[in-house]
Every structure is written in structure tokens, then in C-alpha cells.
Amino acid sequence: MTTLKAFFMKNYWRFSFSAKNAVKSLLAVFAVIWLATEIAAFFSGAIGDGIKANWPYFFLIGLLWTIWESRPRLAMTERVAGKDATIEIRVGDCFELDGALVIGSNADFRSAGIDRASLQAQFADRYCDSSERLGTMLEGALAGEPHSWRTTAGGRVKTYDIGTVARLDAGGRVAYFTAIAELNEYGKAHSSPGHIEAALAKLWSYLAHRGGMGPLVVPVLGSGLSRVGVTRLELIQTIVRSFLAACEARKFTEKLTIVIHPRDFRDHEIDWEELRFFLRYACKYYETGVRASDAARGAGALKR
Template structure:
């Protein structure tokens, strides 16, 4: 999973706001045209006054087209420099001392501890129960060889004891935990915060979540991060996207995560840095410049 390239991010930005980007491009060319004219025209005038042959051989239309082409080149370069959407941003969250970084990247390639959403049963069986495409499934496949028992060995020691009766299911575990329950497991010096986000249909194994559940899960995981992260940076994906089925646009999910950080930080500091890691495909819908403008 690669970070989207410069050209791809630029094309997506042009698609989001074509009118605004076109006006900015025209203004950039006009500014560079004015600068080129102001700098080069006096120089040509001085040369012409010293050597009349230069003036005699110079063609007015050629000079004009030269200025126009030069302005276009410099204008395009200036436009790209000013308007190319960044692949990552970092800023202090407004009215807090918490640094937030947002980046398009492979989640597991990010440094620091990590938050991963799971279903309410904390299942570990890949296939019908846990999708291998989810981060939950990718973790089990990538780090535990796809072995469910290895996952249970990591999370069970930190899960609370529940007195609730078992739930009848054809596959998977029988004990469901409240949304927001968070298990903390350490693997290769990295702490993983597995937070219950979705409820699971006991028959079809399909998971789903809504906005109140997302908010409750964020509250639960931030409380556990505050307790166990030790001030180190923590990476969190775009919770509520993908198989969880919250059904909101990516940009709204990002705003909900940022709002939850603000709310929890005002209660008590969570950790020094929180890294929100977005799937590279979400760059088509999210402009990180807007994030910095609205939240810093």
C-alpha cells in the first residue's frame, strides 16, 4: 500500500474544486507574467540602447510569446508548489498541547503504538467471522500467522470477566463485550489497543456500527490509551470506515475522530502525539490542508 503520488493527489484536488483550482492557476500565471515582464523588459531596454542591432533583429511577437511561455512555465510551477495537496500534516490541536499527525499511509508501517477496531466478540477466526481485508484480520494474518488461538492468547488476559450468558453462534466465540471495551496487547515492543466497535449478527456474522457506537468506542480506547500508552505516540486508523458499516463519508469520520480527541484531551491529556493514518484511496475525498485550517 503506497502513499498516493503527487500527480494523483493533484488530480483528485482538481476534481474536488475545479473552479477554485482553475482560478488559482490563472492567477499564478498572471502573477508570474507580471514578474517576468517587470524583470526582463528593463534588461532588454538597456541592451537595446547599447546595441541597436539587437533591437533591429528582435521580433516583437517573438518576445511576447517568449514572455507568455515563460510565465506559463513559472506559473505552473508556482501553482504546483502552492496547491499540491500534502501527503501528511502535523499540527497542535486547537486549544490543546496534543500534537496530531494525519497521513495517507500503510497503517502497519506507522511508528508507535496502534489502535485496531474489532467486533464485540473479539473473534480471531479468519474467513466468515473476520474479514482478512479488515485491519483486525490483517493483524492476525500478518503477525500471528492467521492462528486464532494466538490472537486469543494476546487479548484475553486484559479483557474483563463478564457474567453475561453465552450467545449461541454457529462459529466464533460466545461472549460479547460492551462497545468500547479495549484489550491491550504488546507484540515486538508495540502496544496494540483492540477496541470493540461493531456488533455482530450471531447467525450471519455480519458486523455493523452506528455513530453512537463509534463515539463510545473512541471514548473507551482513549481512556485506555491514556492509561497504558505512557505518553508515546499512538496511531489510529479511520475508525468507522470499511467493513464496520457506519456509512458516513471519510471526511466526516475524520472529523468525529478529531472531535473525540479534543473532548478527551480537555478532560485529561491522552498522550503526546496521535497519528491518524488514512488509507491512500481516501486522498480522493480528503484534503489535509482543510484539516489543518479547521483544527489547528
């Protein structure tokens, strides 16, 4: 997503644009121009008069600067206090960013017949050539993992615990497929906030013991077809809190990037400024033992 496109989204004007900051920016520009005019007039009346005569152009410069300062910020980054780790939240496409991908999956790790818009299907198309090959790779990666059997209309299938991780290296891209949802009798995925929290805890543990140390790219897990009954803002906060708790025990990456799909940024009420305050205070007070949720409430109070 480009900054220009974000300018025309109602959620930007509703949640991110600040009229107060825009006015402050405009007044600051005019103050600089006024000061420059006074200084120029002190040394040369002709220069001062020239500036005054062309005030519409300087007014336009002030407006352009204010627009630039008020532009949508589509990424934010904070360093975790006391740790060599940063958390970035950005609007974009997971596949365009460097780092190992985290992809939510169903507990059966079924790859056939899944929605073509899902990240799992997109990964198959980009790096595995087909869903069938992805299924074969997942089966190999899960060899030896604890599982049970369940009966479906198509026969008996293996199912794994929530939080089970399958590491794939396909087409030069590493991805950690993580079970975050269970399939019902109709083949539809269903998850819950508890499932997301459990899956994240097991994912961080897996990465600490069996993963690499490179950057991680994580979508807003549970925001797609998993039918989790909470907002995307709450899901992002859950990922941040879980990551910070895991950082306290061990180090497994130096950068976590949480990616919000442009469609979600456009269609759903994601308060960018509230998210910025949450991330800043959660990372800042992590070292002092203040819970991220408590820090977020404090940030909200200061914001108001």
C-alpha cells in the same frame, strides 16, 4: 500513495484542485518574470532583450511552477490551541507510520474467519504470524475485563462492551484493539455513530490511565466492515471532535494521526479542502470553548 497518482484521481480534481489558486499562482510567476525583465532591462538592454527572446522557456517555467503549487497535498497538520498536541490527517498506510496503532474490532474480539483485507487480519499477518496466535494474545490481554456470554452457532462465546480495549505488543509494534461493532447472528459486524463515539471516549480514557504517551495512528474507524451509515468525512470529524474533548480533561499523546486509506481517497467523496478548513478551525477554537462542529460551520461559511 504518491502525489503523481493522486493527480490522476477524479476526486482530486473535483474536491481539491482550485482553478482560482492555479491562476493566481501562474499570474504571480509571470509578475516576477516581468519584474525581473524590467530590472534587467534598466541596467542592461541586452539582458532584457535576451529574456524577452526566450519568453517560451519562462512561460514553461511558470506552468511547471503552477503545477507544483497545485499538486495534491496528501497530509495536513494542525496544532491544538493551548495544548502540546497536534492532529495530522493523511492519506497512506497505517502500518508504514510510526506510532501505536488503534485497530477497530468486534465486541467478541474474534480473530478467526475475519476478512483478510481488514486491519485486524493485516496486523495478524504482519506481527503475529497467524490469526490463531492473535486470538490467543487478545484473550490474554482481555483477562479480567468485564464480559458477558452469548450463544452462537458455534457455541457460547465471550462478548465485551463497546469501547473495551485490548493492548497488544507484537513484533515490536504496539496496538490498541478497540471494540467498535457488535456481531449479529450471521457473524457480521454492525456498528453505529453512537458506538463509534462511545468507543472513542473509552479509548482515550484507557490511554490516559493505562497507555503510553507516544504518537497514535488511527484509521477512519467504522469505514470498513462495520457498516456505519455515515460518510468517511463525518467519521473523521467525529474522531477529531472526540480527541479534542478528551484533550480538555487530560493529556495522553502529543500527536494523533488519522489515516485515510488510498482506496478510500480514490473511491469516496472526501472533500480535502473542507476537511482542511474543519481541522484548522476545530483546533484553533478549541481553547475558546467553541465546539468543533460550530467552528466547522463557520469555516464553511468563510470558504464559500
